[in-house]
Amino acid sequence: MSVQYKRILLKLSGEALSGDKGTGFDEPTMEAICQGVKQAHDLGVQIGIVVGGGNFWRGRSSGRMERTCADKIGMLATVMNCLAVSDMLRQLGLETSVQTALFMPQVAQPFVRDEAVAELEQGKVVLFGAGTGNPFFSTDTASALRAIEIGANVMFKATMVDGVYDKDPKKYPDAVKYDTLTFTRVLEEKLAVMDSTAATLCRDNGLPILVFDLADSGNIARAVQGEQVGTLVKEN
Secondary structure: OOOOOOEEEEEEOHHHHHHHHOOOOOHHHHHHHHHHHHHHHHOOOEEEEEEOOOOOOOHHHOOOOOHHHHHHHHHHHHHHHHHHHHHHHHHOOOOEEEEEOOOOOOOOEEOOHHHHHHHHHOOOEEEEEOOOOOOOOOHHHHHHHHHHHOOOOEEEEEEOOOOEEOOOOOOOOOOOEEOEEOHHHHHHHOOEOEOHHHHHHHHHOOOOEEEEEOOOOOHHHHHHOOOOOOEEEOOO
16 A cells, blocks of 8 residues: 655644543553554554653643743653653554653663664654753654654644644634645744744745644544645645
8 A cells, every 4th residue: 555655753742642631641542542653654654753741741831930940841741751652552563762852871762863764764663752852942843853854754743633723613613724734824824733943944844744633543544645634734
């Protein structure tokens, strides 16, 4: 079966791992997500993954805490999520590797671009933790950066909505869903796709983004096969 994308970077929100619980891990939800990853991997797709940390920590909501400290805690939350997703993928029979932007050799490998690419080519699912390793950068930006570094054909942003709308579809019944968008429009209209740093990085490096609903984990495999899923954001 042919695929449209040979190598992808999948961005998962931390909240997605918690299911209806809202915090921590919900194993049935995690297994469903990882089954979706396996379906795409079984098609021969090379997969890198970045996971957010929102099921444990949201630095922007940390009150009086100094921002760089809050962001470091958030980076550690993403590492915990990477380890959990890696373990679930291994239970499903996939080989994995966890690489982190922060040096913690007892926990995971440090991120090295060439090693990550080599492991992808060996068929491993590679998970990237700790964001960019720097405060003030979101995991969306980390996803864009890692996708560009590993030469991914596309970045998949798996969310809790089925694409990008002109306004919040949960609040406005007349919200209009886009099938395609440009990064310039996303930035000019401040559409809720990702932060401006990540969007600019993708635009300037020609990296398309597909935003789709993770509620149906089969969407990952459908998307790599070129089916119309979600909203595709690209400049040209």
